[in-house]
Amino acid sequence: MDAAEFRRRGKEMVDYVADYLENIEKRQVYPDVEPGYLRSLIPEEAPLEAESYEDVVKDIERVIMPGVTHWHSPYFYAYFPTAHSFPAMLADMLCGAIGCIGFSWAASPACTELETVMLDWLGKMLKLPEDFLAGTEGSGGGVIQGTASEATLIALLAARSKIVKLIQTDHPDRSETDIISKLVAYSSDQFCATLGTTPSCAFDCITELGPICNAEKIWMHIDAAYAGSAFICPEFRPLLNGIEFADSFNFNPHKWLLVNFDCSAMWVKKRSDIIGAFKIEPLYLKHDHQESGNQSHWQIPLGRRFRSLKMWFVFRMYGLKGLQAYIRKHVGLAKEFESLVKADQRFEISADVVLGLVCFRLKGSNELNEILLKRINSARKIHLVPCQLAGKFVLRFAVCARTTESRHVREAWSHISHLASELLQELRH
Amino acid sequence: MDAAEFRRRGKEMVDYVADYLENIEKRQVYPDVEPGYLRSLIPEEAPLEAESYEDVVKDIERVIMPGVTHWHSPYFYAYFPTAHSFPAMLADMLCGAIGCIGFSWAASPACTELETVMLDWLGKMLKLPEDFLAGTEGSGGGVIQGTASEATLIALLAARSKIVKLIQTDHPDRSETDIISKLVAYSSDQFCATLGTTPSCAFDCITELGPICNAEKIWMHIDAAYAGSAFICPEFRPLLNGIEFADSFNFNPHKWLLVNFDCSAMWVKKRSDIIGAFKIEPLYLKHDHQESGNQSHWQIPLGRRFRSLKMWFVFRMYGLKGLQAYIRKHVGLAKEFESLVKADQRFEISADVVLGLVCFRLKGSNELNEILLKRINSARKIHLVPCQLAGKFVLRFAVCARTTESRHVREAWSHISHLASELLQELRH
CATH class of the missing domain: 3.90.1150.10 (Aspartate Aminotransferase, domain 1)
Incomplete structure (x- = not known):
């Protein structure tokens, strides 16, 4: 398929997508299929010769749709929402076309920089304390993770790396292994400090937990995966009170802020804490602007897509007022x-x-x-x-x-x- | 933006994408911008009121493109390739529209099942030993991870969980913490057994390493992130000889097999090894077909996109011969x-x-x-x-x-x- 055919097929796909979403409530929200239904509908091996696009497209309704749980049907009330909007889909098309892998500033400056600025925009919408923002000279800042699970894992690893360094400052003779074997992570049965749990959307009292964590030098990570989006509304912002005690915070715009999956926003007060836990720098990733935001030092994967485009499109096309109205x-x-x-x-x-x-x-x-x-x-x-x-x-x-x-x-x-x-x-x- | 406007804007975006890619070699492959260039080009905060789509689109050339490293320019010879094709982009549009989160079979049967079958298709293209395939009754199988780093981490965690269980079978009195503190992971300076390293595309001799690992009950994970795609060609398949000794294997179709990022393919010989290390089952994820492929038990994130659609479109529209010709x-x-x-x-x-x-x-x-x-x-x-x-x-x-x-x-x-x-x-x- 060349660019000319893509022009035609891409427009057909845009229409298919629009049709699907305009008529989604006519589809049965939960499928009738039994486990294993799909394997019998398609060949056991990839074709040797190329097939036509028509053949592939026909199979969307024959093979895929009968097994889809329609998350964007207005009759879907399960789990929590997953975000979905036209501006985000348009941005994702652009993201796919640019197809850069933003593992360093040099690998795509726009990808690295837009992400930092978008996380500042979003942090300001949430009225996060200034320390969490990157600004032009701040020591905090935000990063897009794939999911809240990844953000929590990153927070755990950063916390571990920080406390090990702290203890070794006072006791240079203690080995890392020895220190690590004595570390403790506190959590409830929903893990870490949570604002809006999955079962019932319950809230931990972080104004109580926070001062204890700070006094005891315990890293406090707050997860507000679902509820976080609501904090852009002044009437719900009090639920985030106590955030000033946290070391790291995350929530998922890909749940309730109209930015398609994946887009979990994570902020830390001290970028150096988190970068210290992950930094890797083989020669092939070195470049002249080494110190300019290297978000792959904030995450498990090395590669990363240009996900901030989705935030940029959505925030601008809804505006803060539109997003608040949606919540x-x-x-x-x-x-x-x-x-x-x-x-x-x-x-x-x-x-x-x-x-x-x-x-x-x-x-x-x-x-x-x-x-x-x-x-x-x-x-x-x-x-x-x-x-x-x-x-x-x-x-x-x-x-x-x-x-x-x-x-x-x-x-x-x-x-x-x-x-x-x-x-x-x-x-x- | 409603579906009607999306029809119009989506088609404009398709044209923009086609124009971008048809003319990419006229763009300077590496940008001229200095760190911090982007922040000064856009406002410090998200707009309060919604902006028009025209305003957003105008900024693609003004704000984004000057800072893009054009990975898909034919003058780009850095790092390793990142995959990019029109069929994959079309599939990604569909993936965004369906917008399901496939963390369980019930959350979207098609998402779970197509992934299993596509990993079988791909495993067959690579002529992986039968044990790595899921088939209808196999004990192995494949899963899509975001990146090779995630696959390696998963393999490490699965290896740890397996050996702890094995040791505890013989020594029920030994605690997990005690066992873990004595475990050792062997790696070269490129980590684990690697086929095609990043610096020079060098190959470890897995036919030598394999029997030692098997004899010593060491979990062998093989990473062929870049090189793996080439193994679909008979003349390069010998590079994978020794795979029969491995417990897990991964490579990135998102590097060299025309499937846009992210799509790292990982296989294990025993699904139970890996599922045992991750299984979580809160009530809100339980359903009647609990045992039907729950790929979120194979990964760090709970959420997952419908990424196998990209593989399906690409494998069918290129055919095995087309993919081989590309390599x-x-x-x-x-x-x-x-x-x-x-x-x-x-x-x-x-x-x-x-x-x-x-x-x-x-x-x-x-x-x-x-x-x-x-x-x-x-x-x-x-x-x-x-x-x-x-x-x-x-x-x-x-x-x-x-x-x-x-x-x-x-x-x-x-x-x-x-x-x-x-x-x-x-x-x-």
Whole structure:
């Protein structure tokens, strides 16, 4: 395929994508396929000779779509949202075309620099303390990681490297292995200090944890993977109070800030802490501007895509006000669902509804709720997943899709309520 | 931006991408900007109000392109190639639109299943031993990692978890911490067993290392990040002999197999070894088909994009023969460059030219070669990076871009040769 054919096929793909997203609610949100369905639909080996593009495209509806869980359907209420927007998709096309690997400043200055500035923009939207920003002379700064898991691992490794150096300053005779074997990481059952846990969107009290960590020289990493996006709204920003005690912080714009996966934003107060834990410099990566932001020293992978383009497109095309409106709309929909649940005496709310997640259940046994969830998901009209809260089996209703509106939420509730009525009636007989 | 506007803007972006790539050789391969150039070109904060798409697009040429190192220019000969093809870009558009997060089978069956089958396809192209394939009943299989660094880390963690279990079977009283503190990882100065090192594309003798590892119950991980793609050609497949001794293997289709970054292919002989090291199962990830390929148990991140679509599009639209032809063309271009160097008595070849990399230098001091490289890169006509081989400063000429032709290679050589003449002449005066 040459550039001329790409012009044609690319435009067809743009139309396919637009069609898919305009009509997504007509598709069944959760697929009917059984494990192993796909292998039987395609050959056992790659073709020897090239196939035509038509042949490949035909197989999207035949092979792929029957096995897709439609995360961007307004009937998808499972897990947490994954971000999705047209500006981000356009930026990703550009990212693919440039196709640079930004493992050093020289490998693509624009890639390295836009990332630093975008993380400053985002840090300012969140009103992070000045220490976390790179600015022109700051000692902190941000980096894009693939996922919150990677950010947490990086924070752990940086914390370990920092404390080892600190101890060795006072005790130069102690070996690294010896020190490491005595280190302790504190966490709750959700790990590290978390703002907005996955099961119930609960918040650790970082204004209490923070001073203890600082006094005891414990590295404090805060993970707000889902909830972090909401902190761009003044009314939710108090949830981030205490951030000034943290050494590192991350949240995922790829969850709730309209920047397609992957884009986990991580900030540290001292870049030197994190760079010290990872720096590698073989000759083939050396260049004249060695000290200019080398984000591969902040991560496990060496390679990195030009992911900040997505942030740049999204932040500019929505504007801070547009992003805030988006967050508020989702929280409003969750509140609407909450009030529908509350108005039904058969149900109870299982955790405070702070943002876009509602944890709820039928008053009654875990088994009853397990059956209800099974029926909801088997009906394939909407898709939910459960969680466990203090021994109770709970249903999670997460507002996920960009296009979810009040009518979808009300429809989802009336569907759930109807299935509950059926179930309770059967049990009475 | 709604779907209707995306139709229009998406098509404009397709044209922009096609224009960029059709005319890439007219752009200066390496940028002129100085560190910090970008910050001064854009505002210090995200806009409060949404901006128009026109405003964003205008800034691509004003802000981004002046700072791009054009990895896909046929004058780019630095590092190693990063893969880039139109079919992969089309697949990535689809991946972005579906926007699923494949952390479990249920989260998107097609995403999980296509990945398993594509890794089987690719494993067969490489003629990997049957044990590495998943098939319908195999105990091995493949997974897409982001980068070779991640694959290596995963292999290390899996190896550690396996040996701890093995030792605890014989000595149930020994603690994990105690065992771990005594474990040893063997590596060369390029780490693990490597086929095609970055500096010079050198090959470890895995037919010698393998039996020792097997006899001593040492986990053998083989990294062929760059070279691996070449093993799809029968004439290069012998370089992979000894793979039968390995426990895990990875290479990067995102380097040399036309699948855009990120796509590092990793195989293990025993899926259970690797899954055992990572398995996490909170309730919100449980589903009815729990045992059906859960690739997030094979990696650090929980989230994962639908990356196998890129492989599927590329393998089908090139066919095995097309991919082989592509590899052979690049090797041929490297051989051509090698013979040009060899014909010039002032130069020497510094390492065997096995695949698409030529390591060469002026006969003379390291300083002389450093000056030559500086002049080559300052002239901005082509872009190279150096390496260090046995104390010598060496220039690396890696055939990188998909569109590199013989004329580009000859032009590059005549440019290098001309700069060398100038330099040597100056030194004589």
